[in-house]
Amino acid sequence: EDQVTQSPEALRLQEGESSSLNCSYTVSGLRGLFWYRQDPGKGPEFLFTLYSAGEEKEKERLKATLTKKESFLHITAPKPEDSATYLCAVGLNAGNMLTFGGGTRLMVKP
Amino acid sequence: GAGVSQSPSNKVTEKGKDVELRCDPISGHTALYWYRQSLGQGLEFLIYFQGNSAPDKSGLPSDRFSAERTGGSVSTLTIQRTQQEDSAVYLCASSLGGAGETQYFGPGTRLLVL
Numbered sequence: 385e386d387q388v389t390q391s392p393e394a395l396r397l398q399e400g401e402s403s404s405l406n407c408s409y410t411v412s413g414l415r416g417l418f419w420y421r422q423d424p425g426k427g428p429e430f431l432f433t434l435y436s437a438g439e440e441k442e443k444e445r446l447k448a449t450l451t452k453k454e455s456f457l458h459i460t461a462p463k464p465e466d467s468a469t470y471l472c473a474v475g476l477n478a479g480n481m482l483t484f485g486g487g488t489r490l491m492v493k494p
Numbered sequence: 495g496a497g498v499s500q501s502p503s504n505k506v507t508e509k510g511k512d513v514e515l516r517c518d519p520i521s522g523h524t525a526l527y528w529y530r531q532s533l534g535q536g537l538e539f540l541i542y543f544q545g546n547s548a549p550d551k552s553g554l555p556s557d558r559f560s561a562e563r564t565g566g567s568v569s570t571l572t573i574q575r576t577q578q579e580d581s582a583v584y585l586c587a588s589s590l591g592g593a594g595e596t597q598y599f600g601p602g603t604r605l606l607v608l
Contacts, residue, residue, distance in 0.1 A: 415594040427498075427585055427599035428537075471537070480550045480593040481527065481539035 386411040390472050390485035397492050400461050405488045407472030408454040415475040417455050418482060419448050422469045431457075431470075462492045496520065498600035500586050506606045507576055515571045515603045519588030526569050527589075527597060528561060532582040540584075543569060544592045576607045 387410045397403055407417070416435050420428035432441040434450040441448045445466065447458040457470055469489045473482040499518040507513050519526050528540040539553035543563040554560070558576075563569040573580055583602040589595035 418596065420599075427601045430596055430598055433596050473537075475594045480525075480542040480544070481529075481553065482537075482597060483539075484537040486536050 386474070386476065386483055388472060388474055388483055388485040390470075390488050392488060393486065394489045395491070397459075397462055397490070399463055399492055399494050402458070402460045402462070404459070405457040405470055405472075405490070406454060407457070407485055409472075409474050410453075411474055411476055411483070413477030415477050417450055418473045418475065419455070419457055420471040420473065422471055422487070428471055459490070462490075464492045464494050466490065467492045498586055498588050498598055500584075500600040500603050502603060503601065504604045504606075506608065508608055509578060510575055512572065512574045513576055513605065515573075515584050515605070517569045517571070517586030517600060519567065519569070519586070520598060523588035523590055523598075524566070525589040525592050525595065525597075526563055527587040528569070528571050529585045529587065530582045531585055531602070535582075537585065540571070542593075573605075576605075578607050581605055581607045 389408050391406045416433050418433050419431040422428045432448040437452045439450050445460050449456045469487045471487045472485040501516045524545050526543045529537045531537045541561045542550040558574045561571045583604050585599050585602045587597040587599045589597045
């Protein structure tokens, strides 16, 4: 069975304290791995798409990496406005939908 | 450009009533998806439309749920005889092409069944 697991479920950081969020997956035929940010009461906002192991993408304080078993979302020197739930999802060669992990709720304190 | 829009933003209904949720995808996007987000359940796929192809309904939880997409654009998700367990946020997404393309989400419709 295809599975996507995110850890930790919740993470508290001080402003400026860098850390990483993990998304591990057990799937057959990965087509792409997607990272989204979701603020309370809003829909998921697209961040990155990664298609092959070794690929990296960066945007401001965020950097996403991909291996054959997992993806990391690295947050460098986070600010309070980075507080949100970060969702990881996989698209498979067989199937039309995204399969989501449970998300990591990030809280950055000033 | 305009993103995915959904209406209504919030809907409160009584158990047993029917509800209709609307989604306007990004202009030019051929694929449209519906997902449901419940507390403690995460996001789960409901249905997928791509162009004129038959929709992928494999995620619909029961026959009370149905969806249509008119003219390859606007979509309506209908829930008949609503139950309390239908309470959730219903999210619509669209993508430029089919499966594997980046999906862009709307703000969601928050449904509460009393």
